[in-house]
Amino acid sequence: MTLAMSWDEWARHDATALAGRVRAGEVTPAELAAQTAAGVAKVNPTLSAVVELFEDAVADPRANGTNTDGPFAGVPYLMKDLGPTLKGRLQEMGSLLMRGNRAPADSFLAGKIRAAGLNIIGRSTTPEFGCCSSAENPAVYVTRNPWDTGYTTNGSSAGTAAAVSAGVLPISHATDGGGSIRIPAGATGNIGLKPSRGVFSIAPYASDLTGLVSIQGCHTRTVRDTAAFVDACRGGAPGEFMPYWTAPESYADLVRRDPPRLRIALSHEWGDYRAVPHFVAELERAGRLLESLGHEVDWAVPEVDFRAAFAAQTTCYISNFAQTVNNLVGALGLERPPADLVEPVNIRIWEAGLHTSYTERARMQAVFNATSRAFGTFLEEWDIILTPITALPTPVIGTTEYLTVSDNPDVQDWFANLWRNFAYTPLSNLCGIPAISLPLGWQESGLPLGIQAQTRQAGDGLLLQLAAQVERAIGGKWNDGRRPGVHVAQG
Structure with missing residues (x-):
């Protein structure tokens, strides 16, 4: 088969x-789909990132319901095997239990994605029910990191990350x-x-209130792609329980301009959690880059009861997971x-959470409220909180302590161990505030290290503006312009 582009050109x-x-x-949506399918064939035997390709969607993007006149004009897209459903397609959620499960209807967001011109051509891997840090159960699949296949991608959006x-x-x-x-x-x-709450719908299966911490999104390699995706796919389904908000201008336009001078807090000492020294040094390095762009950068920690929040x-x-599993x-x-x-571990979560009382949930919601207010107060003084994406290095394949195949008998201890590594991301879900990971650092292993920026509710545009400013400053060369060892343009 002759491809529309060389792999270097494609990348x-x-x-x-x-x-x-x-x-x-110059190229057709079907040619883009064929090239993506060829890319899957090239790297998937090594990475296990893609569960299934939809041959009909590869052959004829329009037959898949893709609006090729939309802003993405038929660009191929993988759907994580969890969350939004596609009528008649398999959705197996990384679980042996769900083998053969076919969705009875499209979710609202799936319709928005197709209307945006994205051609959903297959499913990407996820750990069982999206509940742990790596898509790594040998009975299902083991997704590997393209930068070094001895390491995990982390999770739960594992296959998307690798692809x-x-x-x-x-x-x-x-x-x-x-x-x-x-x-x-x-x-x-x-x-x-x-993104913030109130951007992407999870109808009809839940709402931003019942889902509470779960949110939808994408991975990209450029800021403008992320901006265009949010512009095209945001918005609530009819009858949403809570209102959905819109930005005063499109993010595609906004990211062409630099943000104003920002007050940026470097932060990593969150209660009991600390980043390893190398990650702190990489955070400082990112801070110096932002300082060189004219921003005010200093160390600060939100006044949050971190133990109560976690x-x-x-x-x-x-x-939440107990009810998800129970429904399935x-x-x-x-x-x-x-x-x-x-x-x-998913069975133990089901056992531990199935009979959570309303009183326990009410106490939880009171802490959510107090934590959200504390971050909100902090973000009145500071525009951005900058952290490493994790506190500890990315685990090697076979590290079971963070996995739901773990033999840890204590669910509370299992989660407490999770937070020691993944300390800086969960509280933005709790608060409903936006956060972005940017590929600005390196781990000692040679893997990339994301630097996370968080800001106040509905500040999604500001994060994208800052990201675009950085992208211009580095000449578009995220990861210092390097490519991973496993890549469609290698070999």
Whole structure:
């Protein structure tokens, strides 16, 4: 098969550039899909990033419901195998229990994605129910990091992270309940925005109130692609429980201008949690870059009861996941998750959270409120909080302590251990504030290290403006212009 572009040429295009070439008549959506499919064939045996390609969507993007006149003009897109559903397509959620599960209807966001001109051509990997830090269960699949296949991508948007990083495609779906967009973006050198509440709908299965911490988004390699995705796909479904907000101008226009001079707080000593010294040094280096762009940068920590906040976040996860698992098990006519089909920590979460009382949830919500107000007060004085994306280095493949295949008998201890590593991302979910991971640092292992910027509610545009300013300052060369060892343009 003759491809529309060389792999080096393909890897130099972001989604916006590919869409421009379609509109210019230089390439067709079907040719873009064929090239992506060839990219999957090239790297997926090594990375295990893609669960399935939809052959019909590759062959004929318009038959897939893609609006090729939309802003993305038929650019290929993978849907994480969790969250938004596609009518009649498999959605197996990284779980043996859900093998063969087909969605009865499209979700609202799936319709927005297709209307935007993104051609959903397949599914990317995720850990079981999106509940842990890595898509790493040998009975299902083991997703590997393109920068070094001995390491995980982190999670839970594992396959998307690997596929975008390896140059298979320039944009792909991700979800985030506590860092699952930003943490894998940080470990694979991608851009990952977790938007504010009230941006992307999760209808019809939940709302921003019932989901509480879960949010939708994407991975990209350029800021303008992220901006265009938010512009095209934001908005609530009819009858949303809470209002959805709109920005005063499109982010695609906004990111062309630099932000005003900002007050930026470097921060990593969050209660009991500290980043390793090398990560602190990389955070300082990012701070110096921002200082050189005219921003005011200093060290500061929000006055938050971090122990209470993480305890409340744990209650939220345990009770939310327990109900998710219970709904799936019940729909299959089962009374409990089968031990041979559901990973052990997910069974323990189901047991621990199924009968969470309203009183416990009310206490949790009171802490959510207090924490959100504390961050809000801090963000009246500071415009941006800058942290490393994680406190500890990305684990090697086979590190089970963060996985739901762990033999840890204590669910509370399992979550407490999770927070020691993934300390800086979950509280933005709790507060509903936006946060973005930018590929500005390096780990001692040679993997990328994302630097996270967070800001006040509905400040998504400001984060993207700052990211675009940095992108211009470095000549567009995220990751110092390097590519990972496993990449479509290698070999």
